[in-house]
Every structure is written in C-alpha cells, then in structure tokens.
Amino acid sequence: MPSGPRRATLATVAASAGVSVATVSKVLNGRSDVSPATRSLVQSLLQEHDYVAPSPRREPPGLATVELQFDTDLNAYSTEIIQGAVAAGAEAGVGIVVSIRSGAARTTAWARGLVAAGRRALIAVTGELTSGQPAALARARLPLVLIDPLNLPRTRVTSIGSTNFAGGVAATQHLLSLGHRRIAYIGGPATAACNQARLHGYRAAMEAEGAPVLPGFVRSGHFRFHDGMVSGAAVLDLPHAPTAIFAGCDEVAVGVMEAARARGLRIPEELSIVGFDDTQIAQVTSPPLTTVRQPLREMGGVALRTALRLAAGERVDSHHVELATELVVRGSTAPVPRRA
C-alpha cells in the first residue's frame, strides 16, 4: 500500500504554480534569476505541498558526527571524556560535536533536529534522564549511550561506567590499611548512581573492618570544589573529627584540602585525603592527590564505539559496561597520626 497520494515532486509544485520545473529548482537553491514575486509564490506552494527533498542523497562519508552532551559546564572530568571520544572518533572517522545541555526540553523535535544535523548518535555524560527522553530519541532513531548517568530510567538504555563500588572499597581499604578508623565520605548527589556505588563501597569496606561510620560522616553535594570546602569544613569541625576523608571526586578533594589548610591541618600528616577520578587536577595539587583512577578517556572511547555500533544497527553485547578503576597512591595519604 503506497503512502496515499505520491510525495510531491518539483513537477507537482511547478504545475500548481504555473511555472517550469527549472524555476522551482532555482527557488529551492536560492538562484538569483527568479523574480521576487515568482520566488515567494513558489515558496508558499512548496510549503503547501509539503515538499521535502527526495532521497537523502549519499552522504559524504566524513560527514558523520556524534553529539557528546554534558549537563554542566566543562571541567577536568569532561576534558578527559572529550579527549577519549575525540581520539576514538578520529580513528573511526566521525566528528565529535560537543554540546552543553541548555534548559531546552529534550523533545522529539529536538531529537529529530539532531538527526537532521547529521548526528549519528548521542552520548550523554552524567546526565539526568526523564523517562520520556529515551522514547523521543528512539522515535527519531537516534542511538543513545550514557556515561555515568545520574539515574537509570526503566527502559533499557546503553550506559558506560566504571567500577565505582570497587573503587569506593579500594579507597577506603587504603585508608583503613594506614590505620585510619575515623573516615568520612564527601560525595555528590545522593541520588546519583555512581555516587551511591562509591558510598556503598565505602560503607562495605568500613563494615568489613568493623570501623563505625560516625554520625555526620557521610555528606552529599554536587561534586564541586565548593561542596568539598563546605562539607570538609563541616566534617572537620565535628567534635569527633575524621583523620581521613574520602572525597567523591578530585574536585571535592581539593575543596577539602582547602578547608583543611584553612584550619592549619597539614596534609597528609594530620589529615589524609583520597579523591576519585584521577583527573589532571590530581597531579597538580600540593601534595599530589591519592585518588581512584577512572579510565575516563577509555570510557569516552568505549562510549563512542558503542554509539557507532548502535548507529550501524548492530547489537551490543551488554547494555551496561563498567571499566575497572584503580587506586593511585600519591602524597595526600599517610598513616594515621598518633594521638597527641
């Protein structure tokens, strides 16, 4: 059953406008040898007939792009993801279009716009997803891959993460092995999946060692420097202040460092700090930060390759992949200080 009245062609429009096919073509291509009157007449008739370009011509092979969308301003974490995606994109011959999510709702129209703009897939980084969004993307046939999603909607979505739980365990065990018992955790949004996994890793390691999680020792935030400073200050001012703090990301760790510095605490002699991510920041602090490395570049690369596989219509082995984290010991951790 062909779709009702055939799709409009130039000939259709030309006939109804009383001009030649050539003229209609010229209007479409913005040629100059068409009088303004004729042009606007043809344009309105094009609209009326819902004219759309015919075959989506063979697209130049290099034209493929993938959108890499962030939910917030770029930071050291984003930089590594971008780097990884760009490197993998260069190999695959697709361009990485970076964007920062604006307030705009992610509607079907938005998804279609991305497709029309030549995007082959969308990679959303640390995003919050409403349940309708995967549906909108599916309608537009735009594959979606998530990196470190804040939440996972019911529908099955492909996502890339790292072994946050294991990382939380490793960080905490490292501190425990140095003799620390009063260890606080300062993390990100309480609802974020990756934050929960790190927190549970911390709790699991503490519990295994029989170390109590003291009241006020677990704090949420937004993974930002400022959160680290504020929460760090709050924790350090407790009567039973911790001797070590496990921060949910490097930026928070640096904020904690600043809070410690403001209180005259020496790091690592009087306070040990472990971060998470191993961004470029970690190598640049004083002292250099002990942290749990997330393979962010690899995650960006894997996300891209997964997105391309989805775009090519292939199945992916698993709808969620976790890359391994690894504890990197630098200078911000030391054995627990002797009681004065």
Add this chain to the structure above:
Amino acid sequence: MPSGPRRATLATVAASAGVSVATVSKVLNGRSDVSPATRSLVQSLLQEHDYVAPSPRREPPGLATVELQFDTDLNAYSTEIIQGAVAAGAEAGVGIVVSIRSGAARTTAWARGLVAAGRRALIAVTGELTSGQPAALARARLPLVLIDPLNLPRTRVTSIGSTNFAGGVAATQHLLSLGHRRIAYIGGPATAACNQARLHGYRAAMEAEGAPVLPGFVRSGHFRFHDGMVSGAAVLDLPHAPTAIFAGCDEVAVGVMEAARARGLRIPEELSIVGFDDTQIAQVTSPPLTTVRQPLREMGGVALRTALRLAAGERVDSHHVELATELVVRGSTAPVPRRA
C-alpha cells in the same frame, strides 16, 4: 576557459569500467546488488578519475559545523576555549567539532575533506602553522581563525589573542609593588608569540622599575606542569634565587609550586608565584593562585563568531583581535620576605 578535461561523471567512470551508469551509482550509494568484484573495480576507477559528487546539493540548514582543532592533548586551557566556543555555537546554531591534530599533514586534500564533512570553518588553537597551510585552506575555501597562534605566517590570517604584553606587565608590576626585585620568568616555547609578549611585558616592567633580570631568570619550556617543576627547581637552586616567580601559564605555576614545596619553601611567605590564564586550576591550588586572567571563554566565542562571519563571506574589521587580560590577586603572592 573551462578547467581542461571536464570533471569526471558517472558516465565517464561507467564507460571505463565497462558497466552501466546505474551500477556505478549503486556502488557510490553502497547498494547491495553489486558483486564484490564489480564494486572494487568501480571504486578503484572512481578514485582514479577523481570522481567527486557534483553540486554540493542544497544543504540541510542545521548541518553546519565548525572544527575546533587543538595541537595537543586537552587541558584546563582547552576546556575553557571549548566551553566558550560551544556556548557561542549553540547560540548560532552550529555544532562545534573538537579535534586533536594528528601527525597528518594539513594538505589541500585534508582541507577539502573538512569541507566535505560539512565544516564551515576551522579554528586552530595554539597551533604551529606552516606557510602552506593557510594556502591549502584557502584553496578549499575554508575560513581559518587562530587562537593564540604559536607563530604567524606572512600571509594574513585572522587571529584572536589577549593582551599578553599588558598581562605580563601587570603580573610583574604586582610583584614589584610587593617589594620583589628578584623575579624570574618561566614561560613556554621561546618562539611562541604569546610567550614572547608575556616575556617582553615582564622585561618592560622590570626595566621601568630598574630591577635587573638576573642571569638564568628567564626560562622556556612547553607550558606544562613538568616544565614548571624542572625550571622552577633550576631557578630556585640558583645562588641568587628569586623571591618571586612569574609563570607563563597556570600549569607551569603549579609545577613551580611543587618545586618550592619540595624545597620546603612556604608560599607565599617565602616565595610568591603568579600564573597566567586563570583556568580552573588556579582556584584549586593551595594557596589559590594569583594569576593573569585571560578571557578564554570569550576568546572561544569571539573566534567562533569571527569564523562564521568569514564563512558567510563578510569582512572582518581587523585580522587580529586582542581581548583584555586582568590580574586576579589570590593567595600565592605576598610582600617580599625580610632578609634573614
């Protein structure tokens, strides 16, 4: 005078391959009803005849992209540039494709590839330019905008920078006004224009104050953390060690901090440090870094808008624009210590 032997058409290729025009078309469009043998034969003949798709058909409006190319791995500086370009791109409705320059020569073919991939312009960040590259880009009609170029070829190229000289003066004057006289400069590549401007600003301020630039007090590098650590160590180990160091960028400043820390020097009490750029790093060090702010986001935005104007065929007012730098005083600078 038409360009010699007419451009190859499907008919040309079909004739030389001994197949029909239809078959060649199918190969081009990746249709399945072509035998592998025929396909590869046609493909090689397409190559041989330099077949290119004819008219760059009327292009879907949303497809526009601009390439933002970096010469090195992404860092905090890149992040700000990207952020600025992406924000401006979102406003203008063009996508920003980030890429990292590979070893590949920037030939005419490369430039044409970018055009074929839908790029409207190229923004090259802190790149080194050979004289042939602007020519290759011009032949492909791809507008080029430079941000902080390392060198400027003879041909007139549009570029965006900041007032590096004024910034160098401001940083140095700030240190001088705190009573410092033994001030060292640790910068980037000796040939880089932005580095030279900062260095000359430093020299000018020193000279104006009658402060001598002591031997060994000016050092080059690659604007990296490691350079700061090495050159910082070298300068601090001089018999006439400086009381203040002006670093050519924040990352170098952090390296210098690390070198100072390794020598037990307290910052800012025993050593003042000024950085350059005001990337996110500067707010995150201990103590927070006094630095010369470059409006990197604005530079990214201006570069994008300039690139789009060039792509639209408009003239730009000036082929070089410099945005204002601004000294941001934080915690890494203090009055010169009294002689012990």
Add this chain to the structure above:
DNA sequence: CGGTCATGTCGAAAATGTTTCGATGAGCTG
C-alpha cells in the same frame, strides 16, 4: 524616434544521478 545594448526572468533541453524493474545466468532441487 528608432536602434542598440545591458539586464532580469524564464523555460526547453541537456546533463547528471537515482530508482525501479525486468533480464540473465549460475546453481540447486526434484
């Protein structure tokens, strides 16, 4: 005023590329 020339519009026809559909032949089956 009539002739000439430049200019703006337009369409017929040619050029180019894509799609449909039937022809052909190889290989397999019964």
Add this chain to the structure above:
DNA sequence: CAGCTCATCGAAACATTTTCGACATGACCG
C-alpha cells in the same frame, strides 16, 4: 531436464540541476 531461487546487472523511468537561448524591459545614444 524442468523448475526454482538468487545474485547481478542494465535499460528506462524519474527527479533534479544546469546550461543556454528567448523574450521583455528599460536605459542610453545618435
């Protein structure tokens, strides 16, 4: 061998763009 399937290919129909000549118009000139 008849009959069937399947892959491959091209002729022809289509869709669109481009070229080029036709025509009208108006300016300019002698």
